[in-house]
Structure formats: C-alpha cells, structure tokens
Amino acid sequence: MIAGDRNPWPALGRVFLALSYVFLFLPLVLLVVFSFQANRFPGLPLQGWTLAWYEKMIDQGTLLPALGHSMLVSPAAATVGTIIGFFAAYALNRFDFPGKTVLLGIIALPILIPPLILGVAFLGLLARVHLNGTLFSIFLTHVVLVTAPALSVIQLRLSQMPRQIEEAAWDLGATELQTLMRVVLPFAVPGILGGWLLAFTFSFDEFIIAWFVSGFDQTLPVAIYSILVASMEPTLNAIGAIVFAISALVLIGIEVLLLPLLFRKDTEEA
C-alpha cells in the first residue's frame, strides 16, 4: 500500500492459512489413508497397503445396508423438502402479506433449534402415533430439517430474477400457473439443484434425530455411531472413505451450482 513500507502480514496470513488447512483436512486425509493401511489401530509405523478393510466392511453386514437406507431416506427427504421449499420461496419472493417476517423466522427455526431437542420432540409425537422406529419416520422429520436450507438457496436464485420476465409472460396470455411452471421454474433450476444438494447433505449427515427416531433400520451415521461406541473398527475407515467420496461429488456439484449464486458475478444472464 504505502511505498517503502514492508508489510509482513500477508505472508504471515498465508502461513496461518496453510496451518488452518492442515487442521481442517487432517482427519479427512488420515481416515482415507488408513482405510488402505494394514494397521489395526491408526498410527505409525505404517504397515503396508491393503484392501482388507473394504472386504471386511462388505462382509460385516450392517454398514452397507445402512448406507442403502441413507441413500433412500436422504434423496427422498431432499426432494420433498426442495419441492416445498421452491413453492414457499416463490411465494415469499413475490408476495407481501401480514406476518411475513414472523413466518420467515419460523421457517428458519428448525436450523437454529439444536437437533437434540428436535429428536426428543419428534420421538414424542411419532411414538404417540406408533410411527417411530421406521425409515419413513426419519424421512418425515428430515423434510422439516432440510426445507429451510433448500428454500434459502432457491430464494437467493429467485431474487435475481427480473420481475419483468413474469409480467411479460402474463401479458402474453400465460396463466399464473403456466408462468410459474414454464418461466419461473426453469429460471430457478440452478437454485433448485443447489438447494437439493444442500438438503441432501443436511439429511445424509444428520445423526441425532435419526438416532432418536430410528429403530433397527438405521441410517449410516447411526450405524457408524453404534459401532463406534462399541470399539474402534478399521472398517469404519473403509466406509468413511466411501462416504467422503459421495460428499466430494456433492461438493463438486455445489461448487458448480451454488457458489456462482453466492458470488453472483457471472449470473447476470438475460
């Protein structure tokens, strides 16, 4: 900035940032590395590469079914949450009505209330109607959890939509519903996909509500937890590496769809 004045801070900042990356990625990298290592307990010295933990995980019998359960519940919850979120986002974006701020606050609440409390609450209701202990009950509760994040991403996208597009469609004779489905919906697609991925992640990673509500049909985080409290199992590294691969795919999707929305430089289209 000022000539002749050497500033040490950017260099220090980069060193600090590098250390922060080490802290943030250490557990992820080690988990993947030790999923391919023969060590019974992760540590030095390394004892050579192996796929034994993957074979053991396939034989082990609870982790893969749990992954299957999660891949059933999370996409379903994300899809319903995104649909609900889209319509709500459209209404919130277009209309004014009394109590709008209150409604916005209530919609955000499931994210702010600790999932621990929601878990106990959901169990109370579901046990009353004898729906607890099923995958379906996890789906019902996860929809509540993932609607708000999906909605906020879609709303971000819709707020970039010029009002005139919709008005033009009305003037040209489209009904409101036609306009919504043929004009607004296509425009919102990046937001919808980004919102879906965010919703999927929230559900896929959710532990404590699923722990309270699920019975024998566990989702993956619950199955991992039940193994974890019993012992340290290197098969967890194997399932972990697979889960991280799924997360990485989601992350790439987010990078392509979500971040352009947040940074909003390259979204000034037509």
Next chain:
Amino acid sequence: MTAAAAGDAAIGAPARARRMRTPNDSPLKILCLAPIVIWYAIFFGLPLVFLLWIGFWRVENYQSIPDVSLQNYQEIFQNWVVKSRYGLAMLQSFWVASTTAAIATVLSFLIALALVFAVPARRQRLALLFVIAPFWSSYVLRLYSWQTILSKNGVLNSMLKAVGLDDWRLEIIYTQIATRVGLVHFLTPVLVVILYVTVINIDRTLIEAARELGASRWQAFTRVILPLSRFGLITAASFALIMGLGDALSGALLGGGAGASVLGKYPLYSAMLMTDYASSTNLPRTSALATILVVAMVAMMALGVWVAERARRRVSE
C-alpha cells in the same frame, strides 16, 4: 370471483381481466405457502407441543401415562447436584460451549482475515471453498478420525514417538479438551463463511483512509476492521454457542461421556441427555430434560441481548 369474471368476459375484456388485480393478489399466494405451513405445523409445531406436554407425563411400570404431574421436574431438580447431577452437567455444558465458541470464533475470524487480505482476489473463491469443504463430510466420521488421531497410541502420539519426543505425549482424549477439538473442527467452516462475508463487505477505502491519515496497521485493525466486524462476530459466536450447547456427539465420542475439565469430570448436558434416554428410555423425563435445556438456552440468549443492548446504549450516550 367467477361472477366478476363472467361480467368481464361479457363486456369483451381480454382474458387476463379475470385474473389478479395486482401481482400481490393471487390464489397462488395461499397455494404456494400451504405445503410448508402444513408440513411445519404437523412435523415441527406439533412435536414441540408434545415435547412440552410429555414432560408432565408419569411413568408407571415402564409405561408413559398422559398426566399433568410435576414428577419428572421434581426428580430432575432433586438430582440437580447429587446422584445424576444434572445441574453440574449443565454447568459443564455452558463452560465448554462458551470457551469453544470463543476459540472457534477467534480462529475463524483470523482465517477470514487471512482469506480477504492475504489471498489474491481471483483465488479467494477456491481458498474459501477449501475451508468449507470439511463441512460436507460426515460429522460422525470426522469425530471417529479425531479419536484415532488423539487417542493414547493414536496418530499424533505415535508420530511423536517416532521422532523421539515421548515426553510430549498428548493425554487429551476423553477430556473436554478433545470435545472442544471436535467442536471447533465442526464449527470452523460455518463460522468462516459468516465472517468472510462480514470482512469482505468492509469498505476498503475506509481502511486506506485510516492508513493515509497516519493510523498504524494495528490501529486500522482495532479502530476500523474490528468495529465493522462486530455484528458478524456476535452472530458467529452466538451460532457457535447454540451449536456447542446442543451437540451431544463430540462430548460422547471425544469427551468420552464424562470428560474432565477444570470444573471436574462431568458430562455435557446434551451427552448426558442422550445416555439418560439410551439407558432408561424414559421419554417423559427426557422430554423434561430437553425442555429445561431449551429454557436455559433461551434465558442465555435473552441475557446476551440484554447485555449487548445495555452496552450499546452506554456507548451511544
């Protein structure tokens, strides 16, 4: 509505006359909001009502019986400092959560500052993406990985041993320090996003003006950047505090249930609530415990707002 439409059609008005009078007046308003309102009412509002209500139920012969009894609350407060020691767990929770929130907020603020001021603008997006990346990975698995890193013969200690630093062994697994490590790792990506958005939106000309007028870098930081980041910092810290109070996993897996802190070997309230339910499946008592946690958190937030408000008023006077 239909009568009016018919009238319009009769005098030859175009078809759109039967539609909305203003863009704000449309049946879609209700139709689009209905799904979220209904789903929230049934699967969010109703459970919370049940939570409050079931707290007053009785348990007889392992059966929950609808009632309006204070039995659960009496039991909990009788055991507030003895036997189950719910109160001490609450204290432990507030202590661990508030220190964690402070550490995570400072760490995330430093990362956000480094991102904004030490990374060239065109690389910032990628740099931020890498900070957020761990957030997308499974939290349970990350805690498991921290367990293998921090445990007695784990990755860190075996590394220290390999380089001959046996005396520096870390003995933090199953203490609240390990709990904090897991929580900070969980919170950092979220807090960095909040604080990055805060810092990037600070008008650079203000900082340059301060420097031109002779402020040192430190003064520019404490007098310009810090005050302008205050709102983001408060948001981040409150978020971290709520998450820390509500999280049961790190306390259970890294804190080992009743991990030691300077206060002593007490579990976190949330972890205790989970084990309490797992061992007793006494839903009425668990509901009462959860209700108490909600009340404590709301009270704490109200206190925070009150303190902040007072501080603001004193400054403006």
